[in-house]
Each structure stands twice: as C-alpha cells, then as structure tokens.
Amino acid sequence: MPDLSNAVLMVCGGAGFIGSHFVRIVRKYHPTTRIVIYDALTYAGNLTTIQDLLDEQTTFVHGKIQDSTAVEGAITANEVTHIVNFAAESHNDRSILDSGSFIQSNVFGVYVLCEATRKLGITKFVHVSTDEVYGSINEGKFTEDSPIMPNTPYSSSKAGGDLQARAHHITYKTPVCVTRGGNTYGPYQYPEKLISYFTVRLLMGKKVPLYGEGNQVREWMHVEDHARGILAVLLHGEPGGVYNVGDENERPNREIVRILLEETGRGDDLVKRIEDPRKGAHDTRYSMTSNLTRALGWKPEKDFETELRNTVRWYRDNEWWWQPIIAKPEYTDFIRNFYGKYLGEDL
Numbered sequence: 001m002p003d004l005s006n007a008v009l010m011v012c013g014g015a016g017f018i019g020s021h022f023v024r025i026v027r028k029y030h031p032t033t034r035i036v037i038y039d040a041l042t043y044a045g046n047l048t049t050i051q052d053l054l055d056e057q058t059t060f061v062h063g064k065i066q067d068s069t070a071v072e073g074a075i076t077a078n079e080v081t082h083i084v085n086f087a088a089e090s091h092n093d094r095s096i097l098d099s100g101s102f103i104q105s106n107v108f109g110v111y112v113l114c115e116a117t118r119k120l121g122i123t124k125f126v127h128v129s130t131d132e133v134y135g136s137i138n139e140g141k142f143t144e145d146s147p148i149m150p151n152t153p154y155s156s157s158k159a160g161g162d163l164q165a166r167a168h169h170i171t172y173k174t175p176v177c178v179t180r181g182g183n184t185y186g187p188y189q190y191p192e193k194l195i196s197y198f199t200v201r202l203l204m205g206k207k208v209p210l211y212g213e214g215n216q217v218r219e220w221m222h223v224e225d226h227a228r229g230i231l232a233v234l235l236h237g238e239p240g241g242v243y244n245v246g247d248e249n250e251r252p253n254r255e256i257v258r259i260l261l262e263e264t265g266r267g268d269d270l271v272k273r274i275e276d277p278r279k280g281a282h283d284t285r286y287s288m289t290s291n292l293t294r295a296l297g298w299k300p301e302k303d304f305e306t307e308l309r310n311t312v313r314w315y316r317d318n319e320w321w322w323q324p325i326i327a328k329p330e331y332t333d334f335i336r337n338f339y340g341k342y343l344g345e346d347l
C-alpha cells in the first residue's frame with residue numbers, strides 16, 4: 001500500500017482552483033504529509049484562497065514552473081518526494097486572445113517538472129491535464145487510448161505537456177502519470193469560467209453571454225471529486241499511465257444556465273445569446289470513460305444539481321473572495337476585450 005505519511009508533496013499551482021482543493025483533500029486524508037504549494041500567483045492564483053491552509057504542515061513558495069532553477073531549488077530545500085502539477089494557463093477564451101504564455105507554462109513548464117523529477121529522484125510526479133486534449137466527440141466516449149486531437153490553443157498546449165510526460169517516461173522511465181479531468185466546478189473558481197463567471201454576474205444582476213443556444217455538452221464534475229481522483233492516481237497510478245477523471249455527468253450549457261437562473265432568482269431576460277466567439281474552435285461535446293481511475297478505487301460522490309446549487313450559495317456567501325478579484329484590471333480588461341463587443345452597454 002503506497003504511503004504518503006513521510007512524503008513531502010510539492011503542489012504546483014496550489015493557489016488556484018483545483019490545486020487548492022487538492023491541498024485540502026490531502027490535509028484531510030494524509031495529515032502527516034508535508035505540503036509545499038509552489039505557485040507563480042498569475043492572475044488566477046490567489047493567496048486568499050489558501051490563507052487558512054498555511055501552517056507548519058503546508059508552506060508556500062512563489063515561483064514559475066518554467067524556471068528550472070527555482071523549481072529545483074524548492075525541491076532540494078524542502079526535500080520534496082512527490083509532485084502534483086496543477087500550474088497552467090487554464091482558460092480557453094484567454095488562449096484565443098494570446099496563446100504564448102500557454103506554451104510557456106503548459107508545455108515548457110511540464111518539461112521542467114519532468115526533468116526535475118528525473119534528475120532529483122522524485123518518487124512520483126502526477127501531471128494534471130484535461131479531457132479537452134481529445135477534442136470533440138459527437139457520439140460515444142473517449143478512452144485513454146483515443147487519439148489526441150485538440151482544437152484550441154489552450155487544449156493543444158495541454159496536449160503538448162501530456163506528450164512531454166509520455167516521452168519522458170518512455171525515454172528515461174521518469175515516474176510520471178497524467179490525469180485528464182472533465183469540466184470542474186465548485187467554490188474558489190476564478191470567475192471567468194462558465195459556472196463561476198455566470199454565477200457572479202447573475203448574483204450582481206448583470207447579463208450573461210451564452211454562446212449560441214447553449215447546446216455544447218460538457219461532463220461536469222465537482223472539484224472535490226476531481227481532487228480525490230488525482231489523489232487516487234498519486235497513490236496507485238502506474239508510472240507512465242494516463243487516467244481519465246470524469247463522472248459521466250453530461251449536461252448542455254443551457255441546462256447549467258437554467259439551474260443558475262433558478263438558484264440566483266434571476267429571469268431569462270439576463271441571458272444574452274451571442275455569436276460564438278470561439279467560432280470553429282468551440283468543441284461540441286466532451287465525453288470519456290474513467291474506468292482506469294475507477295479501477296484504482298475512486299468514484300465520484302457528489303450529486304451535480306445539489307452541488308451546483310451549493311456552489312451558487314458559496315459565491316453568494318463569499319463575496320469577500322470574488323469582489324476584490326473582479327475589481328482588478330487583469331479581470332476587467334479581459335472581460336472588456338473578450339465580451340465587450342457582445343455585451344456592449346450591459347458589460
């Protein structure tokens with residue numbers, strides 16, 4: 001039985017959405033594991049998300065994953081034994097505006113972490129990726145053996161990172177696993193993704209931009225289920241393995257919007273149907289099996305509709321977290337640049 005009790009775990013991107021929940025899950029199930037959160041604090045990283053976690057067990061190091069000196073310095077100074085990498089540029093719409101930083105973080109950064117794993121004798125490195133690397137599927141489901149056919153600058157950069165991990169394992173036997181997670185929702189998600197963005201706008205009584213009729217289908221998973229799936233791979237995954245992590249809960253975007261309107265008490269007049277800014281790059285449907293991760297003993301536990309409503313309530317009760325974020329220029333500039341021409345005076 002793998003044991004994390006004496007492990008020192010470096011969680012790259014741990015000040016972001018899924019990474020911070022992963023830290024909470026590890027602290028809950030493995031209270032003696034030391035955790036080093038390594039994060040560049042980009043626009044998406046936030047110390048307020050993890051402020052209640054920093055103590056003797058969990059420490060913070062500021063750095064970029066593409067900076068090999070800083071990465072290797074943090075590993076050596078803290079005697080790190082395991083790495084999980086959440087650090088990435090993670091927003092499709094931002095990648096359409098400018099994709100250079102996506103390649104730096106999502107491809108080169110993964111290479112740096114693979115190299116550090118190999119050179120410094122890390123026991124296991126789990127790289128967190130996305131189902132979006134498979135591209136879109138109209139019928140059936142992707143498996144881990146499906147070809148990688150990404151359609152956006154974001155998903156292609158994630159695919160590049162996955163391939164670095166694969167090649168490193170094949171060439172050097174580097175002990176790296178890759179997880180490919182489905183769309184994730186829950187508290188502390190930067191308010192730019194479908195659920196978090198729409199929720200804060202509806203809470204403020206502002207219009208939300210729905211792409212087309214909202215027919216795009218996504219597999220939605222609660223962030224704690226996703227984090228537990230990644231932990232299962234850290235504990236039990238085969239080095240070199242790829243593991244899909246999804247709960248096969250497929251919903252069209254319009255259904256998500258219906259629940260958000262209900263829970264925020266807003267009407268359909270706040271939904272502005274807009275021409276799809278992603279154009280050809282907007283994948284129609286994501287769907288995959290997660291049998292390999294289930295075989296490790298993981299299964300999703302959260303009921304979607306209940307947890308989506310709980311998530312809306314969390315945003316309602318925690319304005320202290322998101323109001324300062326949406327006041328920053330890196331947020332308002334993006335919203336204006338990307339949605340300005342669609343939302344006009346409703347911005």
Ligand SMILES: NC(=O)c1ccc[n+]([C@@H]2O[C@H](COP(=O)([O-])OP(=O)(O)OC[C@H]3O[C@@H](n4cnc5c(N)ncnc54)[C@H](O)[C@@H]3O)[C@@H](O)[C@H]2O)c1
Pocket residue numbers: 012013014015016017018019038039040041042043044045046063064065066085086087088089090091104105109128129130131158180181182183184185189190
């Ligand atoms: N959110 C989803 O629905 C979803 C679904 C599947 C997979 N993923 C993947 O999970 C991972 C985490 O996603 P998220 O939604 O929590 O992202 P996020 O944008 O909320 O957080 C990313 C974190 O990484 C940090 N970071 C970014 N670039 C960095 C760099 N170069 N060096 C160090 N730190 C850096 C940021 O400061 C932030 O704290 C990503 O790799 C993403 O591709 C996300």
